[in-house]
Amino acid sequence: MSELVPPEVLAAWGLEGAEVTEFERGLINKHWLARRGNVRLVVRRYNEVRTRDAVAWEQGLVGFAATKGWPVAAPIASASGTVVERAGRLWAVAPCLPGDSRVDWDPNQWRRRGELLAQLHLDLAGFPLGQRPDFGTSFEVDTWLAQAGAGGFDEVVAAFVKVEPELGKEISKRRGESVHELTRLGYESLPRLPLQGDFKDLNLLWTAGELTGLLDFNYSRRDVHVYDLADVLVPFMPLDPEAAKAIVAGYESVRRLTSVERSLIAPLAKSSLVWWVTILLGAWSASGEVPGGIARTMTVRFPALDAMIPRWRDTWGF
DSSP: OOOOOOHHHHHHTTOTTOEEEEOSOOSSSEEEEEEETTEEEEEEEOOTTOOHHHHHHHHHHHHHHHHTTOOBOOOOOBTTBSOEEETTEEEEEEEOOOOBSOOOOOHHHHHHHHHHHHHHHHHHTTOOOOSOTTOOOTTOHHHHHHHTTOOOHHHHHHHHHHHSHHHHHHHHHHHHHHHHHHHHHTGGGSOOEEEOSOOOGGGEEEETTEEEEEOOOTTOEEEOHHHHHHHHTOSSSOOOHHHHHHHHHHHHHHSOOOHHHHHHHHHHHHHHHHHHHHHHHHHHHHHSOOOHHHHHIIIIIHHHHHHHHHHHHHHHTO
């Protein structure tokens, strides 16, 4: 059933009488397209776990990206600011960007994807704010569960084991392996820099081969740059070796990876799956309903990634 934007939200941005339709996309936040004449705007309702400070940081990073020439949906101010609270939730409005996320991916397009991500990292590096409020690195799983009002990771997994014993034990095992591997390879020695957080296909809009929209900074934060790169290689199932090689090569043509960063690509791809399961555990802790994504990640995505990593490394040559 479609949800409606409260009239007072539309009024805050002077959108009374606009034609409003709900976007089907969006796992975390909710979006609507508001049309009035030739004006097309996107209304966003933030997830209930988002705080005003976390939203302000995200909007600050988006605005900073806009000053560097990136085609982002910079927030539009209402009479009371770029974020308003109505109906117990936080709301914002931004332009509807042109373009289509559906493109024919080929080696040149994959390489371009890596080049753009590296340039984005270079451009965002000067963002002046520290870690995003209420956020942490992918390594700091307790921080992510705190957003959902859950306990620590070990506590939540122990409770989950009582509901799904095999899945829970596998989650604990994967997390332990990830901590050991990232620590051994020097993850904690790298600087924490601003990330976009979700440089996936659906968040990239193209027009005639040019990037005309970079969407969804919902998971933007400070972490190691190579995390963003590793995450791109596992949109759901891991990319094939040639696509992964093209992305990494494109990235390195703009920003050269250090030897430590190269060694961390595959381990951080695994870490990204642990992080996603952590997000889903937070949802389970809040609702009591087990998201299907937990089983899919642990029983399908992880084994597929385990099988792909040796092929990646053989293809990359490092």
